[in-house]
Amino acid sequence: MSYNVAQMRIVRELREAEKALDDALLRQSSLLSAMVQARKDTGAAPFTGQEALMRLSKSHQTLVSAGGDLARVHSNLLSVQQDVLGFEECPPEGKPMATGESAPASMKLAG
Template identity: 30%
Template sequence: MMTPQVSAMRIARELQSLENDIDALIAKAGALAGQVATARVDGGYPAATGHRAILKLLSATQKAGEIRSDLVRAHEDLRHIAETADFPTACPPQAVDQDAPLRVAS
């Protein structure tokens, strides 16, 4: 059985890894959408070519952003639990307004 401190350290490590992975996913999905759009323009194809694929990639990127928001909120909840249990944490203070609605940046 793990001590609470060891559990907390493992959770922190896995959470940070997951946060990094979702950021990498967002970057890769956005880059891929950009590559598809650039290939269409460079190839001289009509705007309708690849349109659905680009929209699907953008939708996937938006969903990844929503997942990221949930992860940030979970991180805040876990930080609060750690502080309540008097475990040291290197987490920054609340980084997101938990009541703010999710929206796509324009």
């Protein structure tokens, strides 16, 4: 497999993982909102479903933490890209970074 193909696959999967994490955070936020709104709209006691809310909040925090870990993965992959291909900027959406003449002038290797 060429470096460009490998890079395109990694970039695609990384972006999908980042998007999925954002989607999960948004869905959990919507769920939390719906749970609190339902409690309010039904006139339920103030602490009805409190344990479920606390568990959802903990799950949400875990996703936020996972986002930090995924950001570190992204950073580490940029370092790998620098070591293997000689530059460390994210490739444009859907395109691999090329080496040598095809790389943007700001990223061409000296020499």
